[in-house]
Amino acid sequence: MYKVPGSGVAVGTGVGSLAVTGADVTWWITAGVVLLVAGALLLHATRKRRRAVSVKAE
Structure with missing residues (x-):
């Protein structure tokens, strides 16, 4: 596992490490929200x- 120099955070350990590497998590958050809404709609239906x-059976 790679550690960013001076940060003390190992890359690949979660959202904090994604922020350290500069990775864009907006798409992941958007996809998660869309999946949650779709799941809720399917469950309701x-x-x-x-x-x-x-x-009708009664």
């Missing part, structure tokens, strides 16, 4: 469909 099917 699935639960709504299951609820509708169970009501």
Whole structure:
């Protein structure tokens, strides 16, 4: 593992190290938010469909 001189932070140990290396994490944050929203929408749609099917079965 490579350490940035004078920082005491090892590269590859998390977001802090990405900031030290100057890596752009905006795309990762955006992708994470999009995936969370998509997952929430799919979960809502699935639960709504299951609820509708169970009501018809009764």
